Amino acid sequence: MNRKKLLGTPYYIWSAMFIIIPLCMVFYYGLTDKNGAFTLENITAMALAEHAKALWLALGLSLISTLICLLLAYPLALILTGLKVNQHSFIVLIFILPMWMNFLLRTLAWQTILEKTGVLNSLLSFLHLPALNIINTPYAIIVGMVYNFLPFMVLPIYNSLAKIDQNLVHAARDLGADGMQVFLKITLPLTLPGIISGITMVFIPALTTFVISKLLGGSKVLLIGNVVEEEFTQAGNWHLGSGLSIVLMLFIIVNMVVSTIFDKDGEGSVL
Amino acid sequence: MKRNKTKSMIPSILFMLCVVFSLGLTGCGSSSGDEKWEVVVYNWGEYLDPDTLDLFEEETGIHVIYDEFDTNEAMFPKVEAGAASYDVICPSDYMIQKMIDHDLLAEIDFENIPNIKNIGQQYLEQSREFDPENKYSVPYCFGTVGILYNKSMVEGPVDSWSILWDETYADNILMQDSVRDAFMTALKLNGCSMNTLDEGELEAAKNSLIDQKPLVQAYVIDQVRDKMIGGEAAIGVIYSGEAIYTQRENPDLEYVIPKEGTNVWIDSWVIPKNAPNKENAEAFINFMCREDIALKNFEYITYSTPNIAAQELIEDEEIKNSDIAFPDLTQYDNLETFHYLGAEGDELYNNLWKEVKSQ
Numbered sequence: 001m002n003r004k005k006l007l008g009t010p011y012y013i014w015s016a017m018f019i020i021i022p023l024c025m026v027f028y029y030g031l032t033d034k035n036g037a038f039t040l041e042n043i044t045a046m047a048l049a050e051h052a053k054a055l056w057l058a059l060g061l062s063l064i065s066t067l068i069c070l071l072l073a074y075p076l077a078l079i080l081t082g083l084k085v086n087q088h089s090f091i092v093l094i095f096i097l098p099m100w101m102n103f104l105l106r107t108l109a110w111q112t113i114l115e116k117t118g119v120l121n122s123l124l125s126f127l128h129l130p131a132l133n134i135i136n137t138p139y140a141i142i143v144g145m146v147y148n149f150l151p152f153m154v155l156p157i158y159n160s161l162a163k164i165d166q167n168l169v170h171a172a173r174d175l176g177a178d179g180m181q182v183f184l185k186i187t188l189p190l191t192l193p194g195i196i197s198g199i200t201m202v203f204i205p206a207l208t209t210f211v212i213s214k215l216l217g218g219s220k221v222l223l224i225g226n227v228v229e230e231e232f233t234q235a236g237n238w239h240l241g242s243g244l245s246i247v248l249m250l251f252i253i254v255n256m257v258v259s260t261i262f263d264k265d266g267e268g269s270v271l
Numbered sequence: 272m273k274r275n276k277t278k279s280m281i282p283s284i285l286f287m288l289c290v291v292f293s294l295g296l297t298g299c300g301s302s303s304g305d306e307k308w309e310v311v312v313y314n315w316g317e318y319l320d321p322d323t324l325d326l327f328e329e330e331t332g333i334h335v336i337y338d339e340f341d342t343n344e345a346m347f348p349k350v351e352a353g354a355a356s357y358d359v360i361c362p363s364d365y366m367i368q369k370m371i372d373h374d375l376l377a378e379i380d381f382e383n384i385p386n387i388k389n390i391g392q393q394y395l396e397q398s399r400e401f402d403p404e405n406k407y408s409v410p411y412c413f414g415t416v417g418i419l420y421n422k423s424m425v426e427g428p429v430d431s432w433s434i435l436w437d438e439t440y441a442d443n444i445l446m447q448d449s450v451r452d453a454f455m456t457a458l459k460l461n462g463c464s465m466n467t468l469d470e471g472e473l474e475a476a477k478n479s480l481i482d483q484k485p486l487v488q489a490y491v492i493d494q495v496r497d498k499m500i501g502g503e504a505a506i507g508v509i510y511s512g513e514a515i516y517t518q519r520e521n522p523d524l525e526y527v528i529p530k531e532g533t534n535v536w537i538d539s540w541v542i543p544k545n546a547p548n549k550e551n552a553e554a555f556i557n558f559m560c561r562e563d564i565a566l567k568n569f570e571y572i573t574y575s576t577p578n579i580a581a582q583e584l585i586e587d588e589e590i591k592n593s594d595i596a597f598p599d600l601t602q603y604d605n606l607e608t609f610h611y612l613g614a615e616g617d618e619l620y621n622n623l624w625k626e627v628k629s630q
Contacts, residue, residue, distance in 0.1 A: 117503050218487075234450065237618070237621070
């Protein structure tokens with residue numbers, strides 16, 4: 001027993017240094033002002049017009065992206081599970097392969113694709129089709145979010161689909177359920193943990209992203225992630241930045257509570 | 272003033288890690304043995320010719336540890352917190368003033384920098400705006416901020432900031448994504464000082480920027496360069512040092528200093544108070560002021576050098592007499608240099624900028 005605990009030491013040190021201490025610092029900065037006195041001002045600052053607007057926009061865009069990811073990922077995961085073993089590992093590999101590339105590079109590539117004089121528009125004009133001007137708009141940000149976070153939705157859903165005992169499906173069939181009924185009464189409820197886990201893993205990074213909105217939104221669309229980032233790097237107001245982060249953490253906690261309720265056995269987790 | 276496009280969050284993340292480490296591991300001081308033969312340089316991204324660092328190491332035997340930042344604002348907290356001790360830093364004018372104000376800079380011993388003689392008197396004179404006694408800084412680069420436009424996309428000569436508000440060029444305008452530079456264009460357009468703290472003037476400038484926002488294609492920093500070269504936009508706000516490079520790549524591009532005036536900036540070498548190797552830092556600054564080294568750097572980065580001796584050595588007559596690299600600034604009477612506006616001034620600007628961005 002003692003030896004096992006000893007093996008955990010690196011993890012404890014790791015989480016203390018990179019999770020607990022930074023988190024305490026965020027709370028310390030968030031709840032104090034420049035002179036170190038206690039204040040709630042940094043928290044309530046979220047209600048200011050420009051912050052609230054950035055928060056709603058971020059919530060809206062990340063909800064839409066999460067929904068699109070779900071709609072794309074579920075059928076894909078269904079197709080994957082239907083394939084033979086060597087085929088589906090190949091497709092999973094194809095899916096994971098882009099993730100080996102740097103996230104920033106992939107997002108910059110989308111910039112090159114969507115730009116006014118970019119790849120997509122050159123192609124469209126070659127085909128005598130009207131140009132598509134979505135770069136530097138919220139649409140481009142949604143494209144970037146969906147592209148970057150889709151694997152995080154596919155993998156947990158695929159995992160929970162793969163775990164379904166096929167005997168259950170056969171039994172349902174034997175008892176006269178048609179395809180739709182099997183899906184709604186067996187498959188969907190059993191993959192709920194995967195869906196919830198996927199939603200968490202897409203929604204949270206989408207809500208807090210600042211890189212995607214900066215690169216694909218041309219810094220014209222201010223999301224709450226951008227506000228926090230600028231408070232730290234440009235405005236140098238760590239107190240406000242931390243205060244706003246604490247409010248964001250609330251959303252993340254709510255999301256996590258929901259996912260633990262649905263995913264008691266940690267079934268949907270991939271990482 | 273050059274801003275590197277590398278991910279702007281990296282310095283801050285690194286900084287957080289440094290803080291965490293220093294909290295977690297107090298007591299483990301950084302006492303490396305060979306401190307004597309090191310110099311830690313903190314400079315803008317892509318802001319000198321890497322060959323000059325090798326030459327410096329060869330000639331002096333001092334090992335250079337080189338680190339980069341992409342905005343003055345990102346550099347400041349790192350130095351202020353003392354989390355990392357640098358020997359030489361290259362901030363801009365108003366930031367040097369802020370650092371002096373926060374008592375972060377050491378007086379430079381000019382006995383060790385004989386090559387200061389190469390630096391033009393007018394630039395030292397201009398430095399007095401932020402370093403009144405020329406005690407803390409040695410000019411490295413200078414320039415203006417102006418409008419870069421594509422002659423094939425824009426009608427007629429451009430001479431005013433007002434073109435950035437011209438609806439003909441909607442979705443073809445690139446603005447600087449930094450508070451002071453963005454406000455500078457609006458303040459100058461409205462005929463105000465770019466160092467104003469007058470709330471009415473700032474409110475008006477904010478409204479101008481909000482009016483302008485629908486016309487702006489994107490707020491970017493270094494990408495102005497690439498987007499203008501690629502013909503992605505017709506008009507961009509850019510530092511003069513980038514103009515020569517962009518013209519080389521795309522001859523259609525033209526750089527102008529608007530008639531309403533603009534920002535004349537200087538980036539200078541300074542030595543922070545906590546520098547562990549001050550003498551090496553002075554040797555480094557002296558080396559950077561040597562005419563052949565200054566010339567090498569100028570040719571590499573194309574940012575104007577205040578090194579008169581190096582200016583003389585430039586072989587390309589076109590560059591040597593270029594209005595962009597070495598403009599005759601006496602013809603303008605409304606040029607200014609940014610001043611540090613105090614913590615409250617900074618906050619005022621930042622809040623107004625956030626209002627613009629969240630529109």
